[in-house]
Amino acid sequence: MPVATMRELLESGIHFGHQTRRWNPKMRKYIFGQRNGIYIIDLQKTVRQLRKAYQVVRDTVSNGGIILFVGTKKQAQEPIAREAERCGMYYINSRWLGGTLTNFQTVQRSVARLLDLEERDANGKLDLLSKKEAARLRKEKARLDKNLRGIKEMRRLPNLVFIIDTKKEAIAVREAERLGIPCIGIVDTNADPDAVPYPIAGNDDAIRAVNLFCRVIADAALEGAAQGEKADVGDSRSVTRMKQDPRRTRDAEAAPQADAAPEAPVEAGVVAEVLAAGVEAAVDDAEEELEDMGISEDDDQDEDLDETLIR
Template sequence: MSDTQPTIEALLAAGVHFGHQTRRWNPKMRRFIFAERNGIHIIDLQKTLRQLEVAQKLVRDVVLRGDSVLFVCTKAQVAGIVKQEADRCGAMYITERWLGGLLTNFQTVKKQLRRMKELEAGSAEGGEWENYTKKERLMMTREKDKLSKYLSGIRSLTRTPGLMFVVDAKKEKIAVAEANKLGIPIISIVDTNADPDLITVPIAGNDDAIRSVELITKAIAETIAEARREAPVREESDDVAEGAMTYSSERGTEAAGDRGDERRRRRPRRRRAKPEAIAAHLKGAEGEGEPGEAAPDATDE
């Protein structure tokens, strides 16, 4: 974790400590403010570094658990940096307009992702588009470009993310509200004009300066990349532990693997004979006896 942790000197050089004008502040950010200089709030970098460490630990736990991380930044001046870092660490990203309901109406988003992939496959060489007219191909191209513009960063998203990293919590208020509604933890760069109570792990810092955003985003991205490299090792250790013994007060000792196999094993179904088959079987049995031979019950009588 120490390799991905920036120093206070690096934060200071990047201008992370510069907040907004004092007249634009949010009183809830008081605990992160160190002082006031020339009408501008100065952020306490010791607390910023401490919060960044907590955020990196949360990111690590989420990635090792197998969940995805979603980067959200629609600020034009820093969106390119966020996209670059997300691509580098293999995270999802939204750098264009946040589509309302992207998380709370995820089933519809999944349909749009499926449609985008169908259009991309059809537009490829030898695809189905060759069977359409020029006007139809033009309309489908426009639809594909529009979907790709907003959804290309989450094309491999199959379920809601396990964590969301936001650059400007105030600007991305819709994304923050949807994540809070679904209980998705949020890490965000929070300037002195934002509400830190809406964020799971607020990182107090300058969310306007390019170097400031780049430094913090890079620290989060490197933590994701580091956790991804450790994930295969963790999976191998889980395979080794499959033969471990578990203990139960009711059943005693049993192998964990055997218990899993027992759950998967199903009791065979008993097939019920049809009435027509039963009648045919009885009729055949009666016909097998020789003519004139009486049944045992008849002779006894």
């Protein structure tokens, strides 16, 4: 069964890049052409990259590794959380706090604070305080939960990081690189594919595209977890317990360098057919989708990167 068919990628709009005036020359080799001022990504290369990423995730998890899903832009927040939870992994979908990886022990203290506040709220201890103090602590809890919800059970650094939009999540990419943690990153035509070891050329703005990428990575993690459980004779741990198991140490092989799986035949003529038939309509649909969410084409261009906590 293929990771994703060419037609699935086309229907998800993964082949649509940014406007031709906004591009990174390093993405030239992944560009099929341009239509109406929009770059078209070569999906044959995307299929190969996606298949390689699937294999890396599967093998990492089967060897006891854990994956961190990262995507804080509006389009990515819901699928990142949903798919990470589905495969029993961790995620950050609200805001990347500087030092999340490079200053991991400090972040863990914030996680401990969140867990303490949750316990005190659950057992009614906050109700014993003054209204003002209780409100202050609940506000603190809500803030911590928003930023740390997806990693509050993560007790060690991840073995692999999956990132939607490596340009927006530049701090996460640099922290992972500094610690030697490999990254799988979705790179649009305005990004640097050399920033991550496992780039996947594709649209990182369309909701359907982001959904597909997250689903494929989660499926790979689930397959890897199933393989790992079969390899552990007499071990009946489920995927959800995998995260808390202290026996899964970080000595597990992180992102093995396995040979790429044999390529499945690409559906002949599909790319040309779609480009000829409906590029303009698909571009209009994508723009309307972003407008409905209140997202402009330039939203990811001028954000200030807070690196004050990176160590």
